Structures are given as structure tokens and as C-alpha cells.
Amino acid sequence: MTTLLDTLVHAARLGGEVVMRHYAAGVEARAKSDGSPVTLADTEAEAAILASLRRDQPDVPTVGEETGASPGANGERFFLIDPLDGTREFISRNGEFTVNIALIENGEPVAGVVLAPAMGRLFAGSRETGAFEITPDGSRRPLRVRAAPTCPVVLGSRSHATAETMLWLERFPGHGAEPCGSSVKFGRIAAGEADLYPRLGPTMEWDTAAGDAVLRAAGGLTATLDGEALRYGQGGGDWRNPHFIAYGDPALAGRCRGAG
Ligand SMILES: Nc1ncnc2c1ncn2[C@@H]1O[C@H](COP(=O)(O)O)[C@@H](OP(=O)(O)O)[C@H]1O
């Protein structure tokens, strides 16, 4: 039987094939109206993903970074897609870019797939199945966050670090810091390879929804600075996220609040 998560994995792989074709051929970027870069890989990968999802799940509306919302997509159940997250990393050719598809239900990311095709990593998860990584040989490895060490390993944006994030991190003296592009940060925390991803800077809901779904399914949490779980599709067409922290071990959230 094909599960909903299989459908997302299939669509993400089709998107990944398009992205890798462009990666191999060389990349030409142009600036979007907001100044951020976009490539043919972004637009063509989104088209491939949308076609696949519409074939398999024609009744579920979609919101994509490049094409926006299909009719009805502000409702209770929709797919949220970033066909190429980490466009700057894609352009600079360091491999840290991802294909992202999430299913949102009533504001919650209930299933998601993050594919990092150049890294050979595919993270998936849902409320029903838990989280797992599909390795290049096709086997499924269950994912679980790790208990937080005294000095957590912190992942931060490679291309969009902010002074506010650095200031927030002062509550964890001695933490290990690793720059890392794209939503692969969520997958690595879900896999127990790191502990925290603070983002006190702008992101969009499609940047985080799929990774957040995987992280929640692995036992982690993505929360606002007030400790509320991040919500999706609640902004009436405004797709900006608030500042957030992605935690592996939810006990870290308590340590953060304790630090004031
Ligand atoms: N000024 C800004 N406004 C909104 N989103 C921003 C932004 N600067 C960076 N981002 C988001 O951060 C994402 C990259 O994440 P990271 O910095 O962790 O690699 C970008 O995704 P895209 O690459 O899909 O455009 C973009 O959506």
C-alpha cells in the first residue's frame, strides 16, 4: 500500500532529479523582486513536484515558494513546498541544499520530507510513522533526537547569520557552532547529530515546514521564543515565520527559558 509519506518521498525525488540535472549543468541565477536569488532549478523542480502531488493527491491544495497558493490552500490541509532551499548554497556549489515537502493539517506540520540530493541524504517523518532516513541503498534507518549534552552542538545558517542569533546563544557558553545551509539542519538534529538551531532572523514557512515535521516525528520541537510550537498557514497569506528555535531534546527548551 502506498502511504502519504511514500507520495511525498516520490515527489521529492522527482524534484531532486531536476535540481541535480541543473547542478551538474551549471547554474545561472537571477534576483527575485525581494532581491533573493532564484534559478531555473527552483522553478522547474517546483513544477515537477506539483505535477507529481496533483497526480497522486489531486484533492490536496498546494503552496509553493515559486508559484504561491493554489485555490483553497489557506485551509486546514495543504502541501507546503520549497523546491530548492539553500539557493545560495546551490549557487556556491557546496552541496547544502534541499527539496522540501510538508503536509500541514490545522496549522501543524504532520508529515514531511527533506531531501539533500547532493549529500545523499533523505529525511522523512510523520506523526504516524515516526522519523527515518532513507539511505542511498534504500534501507530505512529510524531517527531519534539525542539527549542534550552540557555543551550543545548548534547549527546556524551559513549565509544568513544574524547578530541577534549570536546574542541569544550567549546563554550556552562553550557550545559547539557549525554553519550549515538549508533545512538539512532539521534533519541533522532529528538524526541526533546536533542539538539546536536558533533562527532569530527572517525565514518563510516553506523553509521550515518539512524539516519541522521530521524533527517533531523524531521527538524534537520547533518553537517561538515564547515556547509555542511553530504554526503554519495561519497568517492569511503572510508566509513569514516568527523567530524560532529548533530543539532536539525538548528539555533544552526548559534550559533556555531558565536562562531568561
Ligand atoms: N531576508 C530574508 N527574508 C525572508 N527569508 C529569508 C531571508 N534571508 C534568508 N531567508 C530564507 O532563508 C532560507 C535559507 O536558509 P539558510 O540561511 O538556513 O540556508 C532561504 O531559502 P531559499 O534558499 O529557498 O530562498 C530564505 O527563504
Ligand SMILES: [Mg+2]
Ligand atoms: Mg527556502
